[in-house]
Amino acid sequence: MISFEPTENSLRAREFYRRMALEQMRPVSRRYDEDEHALPVEWVDYYWREGRKGAPGSVSGPTDGFVQVCIQAEELCFGDAGLYLRMPTAALGGSAVSAAGTQEQKDRFLRPFRESPHPIWGAMAITEASAGSDSAAIQTSARFDAERDEWVLNGTKIFCTAGEGASQVEGGFVVVWATVDKSLGRGGIKSFVVPARTPGMKLVGLEKKLGIRASDTATLVFEDCRVPSANLLGGSKQKTEKKTAGDKGFKGAMATFDASRPIVAAMAVGVGRAALDFLIEELERQGLKVRFDSPPRAQTALERDVVDMLAELQAARLLTWRAASMMNRGKPNSLEASMAKAKAGLVVTKITQKAVELLGPPGYSKKLMVEKWMRDAKINDIYEGTQQINQLIVARRILEYSSSQLR
Amino acid sequence: MIDFEPTEEQALIRDTVTEFAKAEIRPRAREADEAAKLPAEVLSRAHELGLVANGLPEAFGGGGERSALTGALIGEELAYGDLAIALAILAPGLLAFPVADFGTDAQKAALLPALVASAGTLGTLALQEPRFDSDPYRPRTQATRTGDGWALDGAKCLVPWPETVQHVLVLASEGESLAGFIVPRDAPGLRATPDSYLGIRALPTVELALEGVQVAAEARLGGPTGPHLRALIARGRVGLAAMAVGVARAAFELARDYAKERQAFGAPIATKQAIAFKLADMAIEIDGARLLVWEAAARLDAGADATREAALAMHQVRRVALEVSDGAVQVFGGHGYIREYLPELLLRNARGFACFEALTLV
Numbered sequence: 213m214i215s216f217e218p219t220e221n222s223l224r225a226r227e228f229y230r231r232m233a234l235e236q237m238r239p240v241s242r243r244y245d246e247d248e249h250a251l252p253v254e255w256v257d258y259y260w261r262e263g264r265k266g267a268p269g270s271v272s273g274p275t276d277g278f279v280q281v282c283i284q285a286e287e288l289c290f291g292d293a294g295l296y297l298r299m300p301t302a303a304l305g306g307s308a309v310s311a312a313g314t315q316e317q318k319d320r321f322l323r324p325f326r327e328s329p330h331p332i333w334g335a336m337a338i339t340e341a342s343a344g345s346d347s348a349a350i351q352t353s354a355r356f357d358a359e360r361d362e363w364v365l366n367g368t369k370i371f372c373t374a375g376e377g378a379s380q381v382e383g384g385f386v387v388v389w390a391t392v393d394k395s396l397g398r399g400g401i402k403s404f405v406v407p408a409r410t411p412g413m414k415l416v417g418l419e420k421k422l423g424i425r426a427s428d429t430a431t432l433v434f435e436d437c438r439v440p441s442a443n444l445l446g447g448s449k450q451k452t453e454k455k456t457a458g459d460k461g462f463k464g465a466m467a468t469f470d471a472s473r474p475i476v477a478a479m480a481v482g483v484g485r486a487a488l489d490f491l492i493e494e495l496e497r498q499g500l501k502v503r504f505d506s507p508p509r510a511q512t513a514l515e516r517d518v519v520d521m522l523a524e525l526q527a528a529r530l531l532t533w534r535a536a537s538m539m540n541r542g543k544p545n546s547l548e549a550s551m552a553k554a555k556a557g558l559v560v561t562k563i564t565q566k567a568v569e570l571l572g573p574p575g576y577s578k579k580l581m582v583e584k585w586m587r588d589a590k591i592n593d594i595y596e597g598t599q600q601i602n603q604l605i606v607a608r609r610i611l612e613y614s615s616s617q618l619r
Numbered sequence: 620m621i622d623f624e625p626t627e628e629q630a631l632i633r634d635t636v637t638e639f640a641k642a643e644i645r646p647r648a649r650e651a652d653e654a655a656k657l658p659a660e661v662l663s664r665a666h667e668l669g670l671v672a673n674g675l676p677e678a679f680g681g682g683g684e685r686s687a688l689t690g691a692l693i694g695e696e697l698a699y700g701d702l703a704i705a706l707a708i709l710a711p712g713l714l715a716f717p718v719a720d721f722g723t724d725a726q727k728a729a730l731l732p733a734l735v736a737s738a739g740t741l742g743t744l745a746l747q748e749p750r751f752d753s754d755p756y757r758p759r760t761q762a763t764r765t766g767d768g769w770a771l772d773g774a775k776c777l778v779p780w781p782e783t784v785q786h787v788l789v790l791a792s793e794g795e796s797l798a799g800f801i802v803p804r805d806a807p808g809l810r811a812t813p814d815s816y817l818g819i820r821a822l823p824t825v826e827l828a829l830e831g832v833q834v835a836a837e838a839r840l841g842g843p844t845g846p847h848l849r850a851l852i853a854r855g856r857v858g859l860a861a862m863a864v865g866v867a868r869a870a871f872e873l874a875r876d877y878a879k880e881r882q883a884f885g886a887p888i889a890t891k892q893a894i895a896f897k898l899a900d901m902a903i904e905i906d907g908a909r910l911l912v913w914e915a916a917a918r919l920d921a922g923a924d925a926t927r928e929a930a931l932a933m934h935q936v937r938r939v940a941l942e943v944s945d946g947a948v949q950v951f952g953g954h955g956y957i958r959e960y961l962p963e964l965l966l967r968n969a970r971g972f973a974c975f976e977a978l979t980l981v
Contacts, residue, residue, distance in 0.1 A: 214629075214688055215622050216914045217921075222621070279621045504930040505852075508937075508973075510752045523931040526914070527907030534623045534910060541624070551903045600896070607895035610875060610902050618895055 216530075221267075222276045222283055228267035229284050233291025236263070241292040244426035245584055249418050252298055252426055259299050260331040278471075278536035282478035286529070289482030290489075293588045294426030296479065301325065303374055304472055305334030308387040308403060311468045312445045321405055324383040332384040332408070333377030336468070337369035337432055344371075345601045347389065348398035352434060354390035361441045363404055365390055365412070365434040371419070373595070375430025379415050384408040386432065387445065405443040412437030423587030466546075471539065473549035473596055477532040477556035480592035484525050484560030487567040487585040492518060494571060517570060521563045528556040547609040554602035557593035564589040623910070629689050636696040639668065644700025645869075651821035652964055657707050657781075658821075665708040666738045670697075674712070675719055679731035685719075687854065687919035690981030691861035691912050698865030702968040703821035705862055707740075709979045710779050714742025714788050716980045717799060717851055721841040726801070730786070739783030742801075745775035745827055746790045746855070746977040755790075755852045755976045760829060762791040762798055767836045769793075771800060771808075775827040779978060780811060782823075788840065789829065790848065790977075797848045799840035808832040818967035849926060850919070855977030856929035857919060860912045862979065863936035863972045864905060870940075870947035870965040871901045878950055894950060901943045908932070908939040916981060933972070940969040 218226065236258050244252045276283070288296045302309070302325050309321050324332055343349040352367025365388060369375075378384045386406045393400040406413055412435050419429040492502070495514070502515050511519070531552040538545040564586040568575040575582045593599045608618050625633060643665070647658040670693055675681025697705035715734040718726055734741055747753055748760065760773025771791055778787065787809075789800045802809060809832050811825040836843060875898050878889035888894045915928035947962040948955035955962040 213622055213626050214624065214913055214917060215620060216917050217621070219620050274620045276621050504927045505756045505849075507752060507754050508934070510754060519931065519934050523911060523935040526931060527904075527911055527935060530910035530914065531903070531907050533621055534906075537621055537623050540622075548906075551906060554899075555903050555907055603896045603899040604892070606899035606902060607892075610898060611879060611889050611895060613890070613895075618890055618892075 218279075218283065219274050219276050220271050221273065222280045224267045224269075224271070225280055226283050226287055229287035230290070232263055233287050237288070237291030237295050241295065241426075241581065242578075242584070244292075244295065244298075245423075246425075248420060248425040249428070252295055255295050256298065256300055256331050263299075264301070276537075277540040278474065279533050279540065282474055282532055282536045285475050285478040286482040286485065289479040290486045291482075292426065293479055293483050293591075294424040296482075297373055297424060297427035298377075300331035300333055300377065302334030303378075304336040304468065305374075305378060305385055305387045305405075307472050308336050308445065308468045309334075309405065311471055312403065313405075314447045316442070317405065317445065317447075321385055328383040330381070330383070331377075332381050333374045334385055334387070335372050335374040335378035335430075336387045336389075337372040337375065338389045339371040340368060341370055345598055348401060350389055350391060350401065351394075352388065352390040353394070354392050354402060354404060356392070356441070357438070360438070362438045363441060363444060365404060365406065365437040365439070367434050369432045369434070371595075372430045372432055373427060375432055376415055376418060376428035379406075379408055379413055379430065379432055381408055386413070388432075388434065403445040404439055405445060406434075406437060406439055407443075410437055410439060422590060423584065424591050469597065470544075470546045470549050473553040473602075474532050474535040474539070474545075476592065476596040477528065477535070477549075477552040480553075480556040480560045480589065481525060481529045481532060483585055483589045483592065484528070484556075484563045487560075487564045487582050487589070488518075488521050488525060490580075490582060491521075491567045491570060514570065517566060521566060524559045525563060528552070528559045531555050547606060550597070550602040550605040550609075553597060554599055554606065557599055557602075560589040561593045623913075625688075625692060629686075629692055632689060633692045633696055635668065636670070636693050637699070639665065640696050640700030640705075644697065644704050647704065648701035648964065649958070649961065651701065651704060653958070655815065655820045657704065657823070661704060662707060663738055671709060671712045671715060672735050675715055675731060675735050676727070679719075679727065680735040681719075681731075687857055687916040687981040688913060691857055691916040694858050694861035694979060694981065695865040695868070695909070695912075698862035699869045700865075701821075702862060702866050702971075703819040705865070706779065706819060706822050706978055707781065709858070710740040710743065710781060711737070712980050713740075713744035713779065713977075714786060714801075716854070717744070717788055717840060717848070718742075718801075720851070721799070721846050721848065723837075723842045725837065726840065730801075737783070740779070740781040741783060742786040742788065743779050743781075743784050744788045744790070744977055744980075745778040746852075747775060747777040747974070749774055749776040749826060753974070753976075755855075756797060756849070758790055758792050758797070760789065760791040762793040762800060765833065769800060769834050769836075769839065771802070771829045771832040771834060773829050775829070776814065776824075777816075777975065777978065778811075778825050778827055780813070780823050780825040787827070789827075789832075790851075797852075799848055799851075800834045801838045801840060802832060802834055806832050806834070816971065818964070818969075818971045849924070851980070852977065853915070853919060853925040853929040854980045856933045857912060857915045857925070858979040858981040859972060859975050859977075860908070860915070860929070860932040860936040861981070863940040863969065864909045864912060866965055866969050867901070867905050867908070867936070867940045867943040870944040870962060870969070871898070871905055873961055873965075874898060874901070874947040874950040877954075888950075897946055897950065901946055904939045905943060908935045911935050919981070937972045940972055941966075944969040
């Protein structure tokens with residue numbers, strides 16, 4: 213039944229994470245934006261100790277499933293998107309293990325995130341210097357050493373979110389995409405779980421970025437980095453049938469995006485809402501209240517801008533919830549996930565830029581947070597598939613074209 | 620629980636209406652627009668579907684299944700066929716729904732049985748005014764007390780006016796509040812002048828001049844005081860916004876299919892990213908707009924105030940319907956500009972949402 217009413221559980225979660233955003237994240241938000249590569253210890257420790265337990269005393273009854281996950285992501289990114297990405301969680305690495313891993317792999321790699329005595333991180337390493345959106349073009353190689361029953365990884369990964377924590381702190385892991393046979397193209401691509409501190413995996417640098425500066429964006433080098441055959445996601449048997457099972461490996465990896473794109477879209481909505489809520493409060497403080505019941509031709513330009521921002525943000529939020537709710541129903545959602553991601557990334561980029569404009573010099577000033585939210589927002593139009601890649605995915609779906617028919 | 624799947628019953632109604640729109644409405648859209656005339660046989664077949672009667676109270680012969688959400692689903696599908704014909708099919712609701720929602724028992728008993736049973740549109744609604752700042756919540760048309768009744772003065776426009784109309788519900792300002800008056804078609808001082816517009820040409824519309832139109836006490840919708848008709852405005856916006864989504868979807872599908880057929884430089888133009896990305900954006904915008912409409916409709920069904928949500932939905936569809944229909948003309952290129960194809964008709968209809976209010980109700 214079409215419904216926009218969150219369950220009791222989602223409402224409690226929303227309240228819980230909203231308070232966390234305001235009380236734990238916002239007070240240190242500016243500091244870790246400026247102190248770019250420092251570990252935000254207060255936040256990381258708080259999250260590991262308290263935050264990850266979730267809202268206390270959840271009630272029995274229906275949940276909103278993946279929609280609730282989106283609500284949580286929105287609230288925390290309403291707090292601070294950079295600190296959200298720095299949370300000690302399995303993050304995208306965990307999504308990859310959940311989407312493509314065997315039961316044994318899920319147990320082995322995800323259990324530490326429940327049991328480790330200290331904060332740990334997961335990450336996913338796909339992008340390379342010459343392979344971003346075209347992830348089938350990656351050069352990092354995986355060679356199977358039958359004698360030792362190990363995979364040997366060689367290559368360099370860039371733009372690995374949470375890559376410092378995941379590669380350096382015992383208990384965490386990095387999921388690395390590599391090709392077992394370049395001649396197979398995307399069919400040769402597999403993903404491998406590389407535990408933190410595995411010899412041969414080196415952290416060689418952290419990016420200095422426009423925004424989300426509290427997030428550690430790492431360059432990782434793999435030099436004869438060896439992992440057991442059991443660390444090939446989806447099971448070790450794939451190695452003997454690489455010519456036929458290859459596509460499943462790539463598709464398994466791509467399936468991660470169907471689950472992660474709604475979350476990224478929800479994160480985007482959170483950043484956009486931070487700026488828009490602030491703008492509306494500020495305008496009201498100055499005596500400007502949006503009259504929703506006025507005809508558009510009688511509204512001021514400022515009112516129309518705000519109405520437009522609200523409508524756009526809500527459209528993005530609802531597209532996001534729809535993509536997530538399809539997962540609740542077990543329906544394929546890659547079209548809807550890409551729609552949500554494309555819309556949300558663009559909308560919050562524009563909203564935050566507009567908010568800086570409408571607030572004038574103070575909006576441009578570092579005294580307020582709006583300029584930071586504008587910098588934080590832009591990444592949502594880029595990572596997890598750029599605006600254009602998501603348009604391409606949507607276009608192929610609606611036109612029923614294959615990737616070779618619409619390039 | 621947040622969910623985006625219609626109920627089985629809603630899906631059944633929607634699918635029935637989609638079929639009707641494809642088989643009966645769309646094939647008549649061009650001819651109806653050119654002739655500025657509604658296809659009577661389509662309207663009478665549509666009446667048999669009982670789309671309006673289904674939402675009216677059982678006590679007066681209706682189906683008792685009123686839902687703004689179901690209404691939004693129906694409105695989108697009908698308008699996907701053709702906007703003018705869709706507005707005409709749902710026009711009986713323009714008087715019937717306000718009477719059911721706000722009317723006194725006497726008004727319901729006097730009007731609803733005939734409104735439910737008739738195949739024609741017996742009542743219409745006059746809200747819009749011929750001014751750039753026409754404000755549905757604060758009409759310039761005034762109602763002033765005169766003895767037992769009221770006198771109405773002002774001007775209305777964009778009033779649907781099928782030949783069968785017997786009554787018009789005139790919305791007017793009565794002091795600070797918005798009130799409705801049920802006025803007979805032949806009331807002295809009421810003058811109807813046919814008008815024609817850029818789009819929705821098949822729908823007969825008039826401008827109304829009201830000069831000291833005397834109405835009796837019992838003509839005031841809901842009795843001598845109250846009710847405020849705010850919710851009626853939101854119901855109009857949700858209905859129109861749903862139709863705008865239907866218009867946009869029609870334009871998108873035409874453009875998509877044409878782009879896959881039309882060859883240029885040895886390949887369908889849909890294989891070029893310039894066209895493919897435009898189509899992708901259209902699809903995203905249409906889906907986003909539809910969800911805003913559904914959210915506003917769900918609020919109405921929950922009995923909550925939907926002023927804000929309906930305004931947001933209307934704001935969004937105004938832009939989306941125009942951009943998508945304009946995009947369809949563009950994808951068709953020169954063919955989009957000639958009247959042999961539908962995109963130009965859709966563009967003319969889509970622009971109307973910038974000024975429409977309460978041309979339909981959910």
